[in-house]
Amino acid sequence: MYKPVIGLEIHVELKTKSKMFCSCPNDPEKTKPNTNICPVCLGHPGTLPVANKKAILKVMKAGLALNSEIPEYSKFDRKNYFYPDLPKGYQISQYDKPLCKGGHLEVDDRKINLTRIHLEEDTGKLIHPEDKDYSLIDFNRAGVPLMELVTEPEIESAKEAKRFAEKLRLILRYLNISDANMEKGQMRCEANISLKKEEDDEFGTKIEIKNLNSFKALEKGIDYEIKRQKKKLEKGEKIIQATRGWDDKKERTFSQRVKEEAKDYRYFPEPDLPILHLGTKKRLEKIKNSLPELPDQKEERFKKEYSSLKEEQIEFLVQNLNLANYFENVVSEIKNWIKAEDIDKEKTKKTITISANYLITDLQSLLNENNIEKIKKCKINPENFAEFIVLLIKGDISSKIAKKILKQMFKKGEDPSKIVKREGLKQISDEDKIENVIDKVIKENPEPVQDYKDGEENALQFLVGQVMKKTKGKANPQTTQKILNQKLEE
Secondary structure, three states: OOOEEEEEEEEEEEOOOOOOOOOOOOOOOOOOOOOOOOOOOOOOOOOOOOOHHHHHHHHHHHHHHHEEEEOOOOOOEEEEEOOOOOOEEEEEEEEOOOOOOOEEEEEEOOOEEEEEEEEEEEEOOEEEOOOOOOEEEHHHOOEEEEEEEOOOOOOOOOOHHHHHHHHHHHHHHHHHOOOOOOHOOOOOEEEEEEEOOOOOOOOOOEEEEEEOOOOOHHHHHHHHHHHHHHHHOOOOOOOOEEEEEOOOOOEEEEEEEEOOOOHHHHOOOOOOOEEEEEEOOOHHHHHHHOOOOOHHHHHHHHHHHHHOHHHHHHHHHHHOHHHHHHHHHHHHHHHHHHHHOOOOHHHHHHHHHHHHHHHHHHHHHHHEEEEEEEEHOOOHHHHHHHHHHHHHOOOOHHHHHHHHHHHHHHHHOOOOOOOOOOOHHEEOOOHHHHHHHHHHHHHOOHHHHHHOOOOOOHHHHHHHHHHHHHOOOOOHHHHHHHHHHHHHHO
């Protein structure tokens, strides 16, 4: 039996105003090629790099959040190799003295150790037009600050590798050091995979897969490579160390080149940049204290503070930071309404639960599902959303009317009370008014009335529906059902 041994190398473009070693804009949204460039990031002779302090601090933040050791001193190195998207002919990276050493990340109650986190500059972007015998280069990305995280070879499955990458991305977003959008190339994964016999301590020959630009590709690529290597080994064939690419359409890996080793890159200290003095314990403690609440901490707090929410609701909110922040602002506003309206504890819990339900289902639908992060641009402010929920809890509006009101709030950002007043949408809870309508419905529908008396329960819902139709959905459904039951039992 063979056991997979997996390590990940994850590259992340940092969210900074300028590039790593020059003042060119770091703008991932720039579509016009070769405009955010200068002699420094294009590697012109005689130019000198200057390190981006904010990029260095962001990597240190990531390291502290991931339990890494931050050494007192670090340095940059030249990594020598030639590719057309690397304008200098070498890359400024880090070799033996990275910004962060060690660390770990817990995934599904299992600790995955890190080897290092270092900082380097990104390459340009190669564009390969279909059916053409040439490639194009866009250097806008060349020189963008690129954080590289390397795990120990401790990951045991493709699923665990995917979960690691997903959790890492979430942490990076909480730290606000990168949007880590894989579709835009802001986070790119490479997987090192080997197989070993379960009884052996020695690892098998390592294969690296590149071009894994989605979590789905990461999982499928690793699974494919494990099966491919297993077949070869079972046939008695040898695995040759190499780099392989991933073909998304064919869902298979393919050979690219024999894998280089560290000696092939001829690393040496970058002569144009000084040694980095990362600071004292006091400075590191200050950075550590500035870290925001991280996903695991938020999840634990939500479980205690919002115990009425379901586990999957809490997980959804934690996974979507902007929505979680919006939710907490809504809850804060709701508490003000609760004091003013003298709402009891049980209704308070119900109010918080309903808030989460409407945010996760109805508002998410209006935000077009996968664009839930657009909550930042939502026209409904937390105060109005809280008022909307309170109107629902008080029975001033029905759940059916609530959906209509929410859509109008979403389009124009209006106060819900104004919408209710202007369009006459307030729910009818007055029992005398509802009873008058019910009397008319009973008189006009003798057959369903008799059906109900003969034991057909569905007839009751039909009659409730008729009351709703006459009141344009404004009759309180609970009150309607109660009075109907009483009338039909007479």
